[in-house]
Amino acid sequence: MTWEEMRPLLEQGIVDTLYMTFWSTLIALAGGLPLGVLLVLTDRGGPLRNVVVNKVIGVVVNIGRSLPFIILVVALIPLTRSLVGTAIGPTAAIVPLAIGAIPFYARLVETAVREVDHGLIEAAHAMGGGTWTVVLKVMLPQSLPSLVAGLTTTFVAVIGYSAMAGAVGGGGLGNLALVYGYQRFEEGFTLVTVAVLVVIVTVFQLLGDGAVRLLTRRERASS
Amino acid sequence: MITTTDLTKVYRSRDREVTALDGVNLHVRPGQVFGVIGRSGAGKSTLIRCLNLLERPTSGTVTVDGQDLTALDRRSSHRAGRPLREARTHIGMIFQHFNLLTSRTVRGNVELPLEILGLGRRERARKALELLDLVGLADKARAYPSQLSGGQKQRVGIARALAGDPKVLLSDEATSALDPETTRSVLRLLRDLNRQLGLTVLLITHEMDVVKAVCDSAALMEGGRVTESGTVADLLATPGSRLAHELFPLTGSPAPGGTVVDLTFDGESTGRPVISQLSRTFDLDVSILGAAMDTVGGHQVGRMRIALPGDAAQTAAAVAFLRDRGLTVELPAVTADTPVSADAPATAPGEGAVR
Numbered sequence: 159m160t161w162e163e164m165r166p167l168l169e170q171g172i173v174d175t176l177y178m179t180f181w182s183t184l185i186a187l188a189g190g191l192p193l194g195v196l197l198v199l200t201d202r203g204g205p206l207r208n209v210v211v212n213k214v215i216g217v218v219v220n221i222g223r224s225l226p227f228i229i230l231v232v233a234l235i236p237l238t239r240s241l242v243g244t245a246i247g248p249t250a251a252i253v254p255l256a257i258g259a260i261p262f263y264a265r266l267v268e269t270a271v272r273e274v275d276h277g278l279i280e281a282a283h284a285m286g287g288g289t290w291t292v293v294l295k296v297m298l299p300q301s302l303p304s305l306v307a308g309l310t311t312t313f314v315a316v317i318g319y320s321a322m323a324g325a326v327g328g329g330g331l332g333n334l335a336l337v338y339g340y341q342r343f344e345e346g347f348t349l350v351t352v353a354v355l356v357v358i359v360t361v362f363q364l365l366g367d368g369a370v371r372l373l374t375r376r377e378r379a380s381s
Numbered sequence: 382m383i384t385t386t387d388l389t390k391v392y393r394s395r396d397r398e399v400t401a402l403d404g405v406n407l408h409v410r411p412g413q414v415f416g417v418i419g420r421s422g423a424g425k426s427t428l429i430r431c432l433n434l435l436e437r438p439t440s441g442t443v444t445v446d447g448q449d450l451t452a453l454d455r456r457s458s459h460r461a462g463r464p465l466r467e468a469r470t471h472i473g474m475i476f477q478h479f480n481l482l483t484s485r486t487v488r489g490n491v492e493l494p495l496e497i498l499g500l501g502r503r504e505r506a507r508k509a510l511e512l513l514d515l516v517g518l519a520d521k522a523r524a525y526p527s528q529l530s531g532g533q534k535q536r537v538g539i540a541r542a543l544a545g546d547p548k549v550l551l552s553d554e555a556t557s558a559l560d561p562e563t564t565r566s567v568l569r570l571l572r573d574l575n576r577q578l579g580l581t582v583l584l585i586t587h588e589m590d591v592v593k594a595v596c597d598s599a600a601l602m603e604g605g606r607v608t609e610s611g612t613v614a615d616l617l618a619t620p621g622s623r624l625a626h627e628l629f630p631l632t633g634s635p636a637p638g639g640t641v642v643d644l645t646f647d648g649e650s651t652g653r654p655v656i657s658q659l660s661r662t663f664d665l666d667v668s669i670l671g672a673a674m675d676t677v678g679g680h681q682v683g684r685m686r687i688a689l690p691g692d693a694a695q696t697a698a699a700v701a702f703l704r705d706r707g708l709t710v711e712l713p714a715v716t717a718d719t720p721v722s723a724d725a726p727a728t729a730p731g732e733g734a735v736r
Contacts, residue, residue, distance in 0.1 A: 205460060281480035284433055285494040286470035286545070289460060295493060299484040 159338070159347050167334055168354060174248045174329035175358070178320050181252045183313045186259035190312075191305070193219065193260065194267025195293055205279075205289050222261030227319050230254050231326055238326075251320070251328030259316050266308030270301040303373040310366025314359050331355050382549060382581040383409040383432060388441035390427050390605075401427040402438070403605035409598070411548070414575050414582045416592040418624070419602030425585040428602070429553050432583065433472045434465060445472060446548050470498055473542030473580075477554035479534040481526040487513065487537050488522040494544035512540040516570060532563035539570065543578075550574070552584035556591060564588075568595045589627050593677050599624055613677050617645050617684075618709040631671050631684045639668060639688030640696045645709035646683035655706050656687070663699055666690055686713075 193215060198204055200212040225233075231254040235245045238253040274297050282296045298305070321332020331351050339348030390402040401424045409415040419425045430436035432443055434450050442451045445468070453464040461469070481490050491509040500508065513519050516536040526534055535555055542550055552571070556564040572595050574580050586592065592599045592613075600610035601624045609616065609624050617625045631643060646655075651674075660667050672685040689696050703710050 275480070277476060277478055277480040278482060280435060281474070281476060282493070282497075283435055283461065284469060284472075284474040284551075285497055285541075286466040286468075287493075287497045288463075288466055291497055295496065296482065300482060302484065 159344050164347055164350060167338065168331075168350065171329065171331040171334045171351065172354065172358070174333075175317060175320055175331045175355075178248050178251050178255055178323060178328060178330060179313060179316045182255035182259050182316045182320075183309065185252070185256035186263040186312050186316070187309060189256070189260035190263030191267055193264035195271055195297065197264065197268040198271045198297070199289065199293070205283075205292060219261040219264050222258065223265065225258075227254070227258050228322050230258050231322060235326070246327035248323070248328050248330065251323035251326055251330075254326075255316055255319055255323060258319055259312055262315060263308060263312045266311060267305060270304030270308055271297050273304065274300045303370045306366060306373060307370050310363060310370075313362055313366070317355065317359060331358075382411040382413070382446060383407065383415075383583055384444045385428075385432070386442050386444075388428070388431055388443065389439045390424075390431060390436060391439045400605050402431065402441075404441070405602075405605070405607050407600060407607060407610070409581060409583055411581055412575070412579050413597045414572065414584070414595050416596035416599040417583065417585045417602055417607075418587065418589065418592050418599060418627075419585075420587060423602040424605040425587075425602050426553065427605075429551050429583070429585050432551055433469050433474060434461065470494065470545040471547050471549075473539075473545065473547035473550040475535065475538045475542050475550065475552050475555045477557050479526070479531075479538045479558075481534055481537055481541075483526055485525075486522065487518065487524050487526065487529070490526065490537055491540045491544060494541060498545060508544065509540075512543055513537075515543070515574075516540045530563070531559050532567060535559065535563075535567050536570065539567075539574070543574070543580075548579075548581060550580050550582045552582060552586075554586055555584065557586065557588065561590075564591070565594065571595060593628055593675070599628075601627075614647055614680060614682075617647060617677065617682055620709070620711045628677055629673065629675060629682065629684050631673065631686050639690050641670070641713060642687050642689055642696075642700065642703075643711040643713050644685045644687065644703060645711075646685070647680065647707075647709070649707065651681050651683050653706065655703065655708065656685075658706075659699060659702060662702065663691075663695065665695070665699065 197212065197215055197219070199206040200208045200215070202209075231251075234254045234257060238250050239245045241253055242250045244250050278296050278300060279292050282292050287295070318332075320328065320330045321336065323330055324333025324336055331354055335348050335351040338344055339351060385405055385407045388402050388405040388407075389400070392399045392401060405424075405428060417425050417428060427436055431438045432445065434443065434454055437454060438451065442449055444450070448468055450465065450468055453462065453468060482493065485493070488506070488509045491512050492505045495505040495508055510519060510522060513522055516539050518533060518536050518540065521529065521533065526537065529537065538555070550571070556567050559567060568591060571582055571584075575582050584591065584596070596613060598610070598612045599616065600607045602608070609622060611619070613628070616622045617629065619625060625645075656667055656669070659665065668688040670686040670688055672683070674681065674683045676682070689699055700710050700712070
């Protein structure tokens with residue numbers, strides 16, 4: 159393949175990958191954040207302790223995390239069709255990607271929020287704060303750097319998953335590498351796609367790390 | 382201001398029960414600085430958490446400023462209902478490890494309770510700066526907690542605790558993570574606030590020096606019970622009080638052949654030459670075995686251990702004479718920690734004799 163042949167494919171692949179990853183990560187944030195917080199709140203010793211709710215969320219999250227992604231893609235075809243109107247294409251691929259990423263991020267949120275010093279939560283309660291105060295003014299602000307780091311990890315993981323979105327015609331760089339590179343024995347093209355993926359991942363990891371550093375700098379600053 | 386009746390807390394786990402509080406009756410009067418002292422595991426921490434219902438008592442009641450908090454608690458839920466949360470906004474609390482949000486500035490930390498109270502932005506800023514000024518940290522408003530020393534952090538904690546204009550301040554080992562110098566300055570601040578604002582302070586501590594420095598009254602906790610309590614002056618005047626003994630340890634080897642007598646001077650009696658009067662009146666050779674003067678809870682207090690020679694009748698007369706002069710007189714059993722030995726006098730503090 160010549161560069162002229164590769165270029166339009168790569169451009170479309172980058173657009174598709176970023177499109178799918180951005181939206182999936184955003185949905186994972188919207189879904190995983192409350193789930194992760196709820197896992198901590200309903201746990202033993204949490205302000206909303208509730209064994210049943212905690213166990214149910216825990217089991218759902220574990221199922222979501224243990225299903226092989228390709229199975230999830232196929233299994234969710236009916237849902238995707240009812241939500242998006244079609245089961246193929248990049249937009250359709252967002253559904254399984256997001257649903258796979260929600261439990262992934264939820265566990266990272268849970269770990270981050272659990273790290274918040276229990277004394278701070280006790281202090282908020284002693285001031286007369288309720289559960290909303292604890293979540294919005296203590297848990298989330300105190301764990302913000304870890305939440306951002308977790309979101310970066312999720313974003314990178316979703317890029318990896320998106321390679322399999324090709325199974326439902328999702329497109330993207332991973333799919334290009336498979337279809338054009340692997341199946342047509344175009345090793346050069348495979349290498350170029352992989353290089354582009356590495357660049358994307360590196361750039362976003364650096365951005366995420368930078369954000370985390372910015373958020374922790376003032377807290378750790380010593381006089 | 383704070384009253385507990387038969388406060389009991391039992392922690393139940395699968396196969397055993399631990400009684401952390403075993404029928405605690407506490408009465409703290411308005412404007413007092415009340416110290417609860419005890420070893421770790423005595424139940425102090427559970428007690429202070431039961432006072433604002435951070436821990437729900439198993440039985441008994443807690444009344445703060447005339448309001449029965451235990452009645453506000455909803456048994457059905459682990460969450461605190463609105464009436465209880467409202468009551469908590471008027472009970473300040475400070476902590477051993479300060480519990481400041483690292484993600485907020487000093488001012489932001491003080492504003493947190495004001496946000497809970499629903500104050501507007503401008504009002505919050507004004508009040509927060511006022512409170513920081515009160516604790517002497519007006520210039521640190523924009524700093525983050527990580528940029529402060531331990532003492533400064535606790536001052537921020539105090540400013541934050543005062544945000545709801547509380548009548549009661551609960552102090553959970555607030556000085557235990559601080560060095561002695563900083564401890565003194567934080568205690569001085571608490572004392573000042575107690576006087577300026579009429580703030581009632583209940584503090585728990587394992588350090589007798591804290592009680593000595595600021596408390597009007599104290600209670601001793603052991604095994605989930607309050608075993609002694611009262612004003613510091615009363616405790617010192619109570620024969621056999623262990624708190625008094627701890628507050629003011631008195632040692633000294635008894636002289637052979639004499640009757641050992643412990644004296645506590647308090648208030649006016651500290652200024653009078655009682656011992657020389659005793660010596661002259663009864664023609665007795667009084668040996669002073671140990672003596673100390675100190676300021677406890679703002680009062681000058683002196684204790685002295687003396688030995689009286691002579692027979693039982695003479696001793697009884699001397700004791701009556703001393704009691705008549707307003708001294709607290711105890712006849713301690715000679716204990717093992719005051720050995721009678723030829724070498725001992727050299728190490729006994731305050732050794733001397735008045736003839």
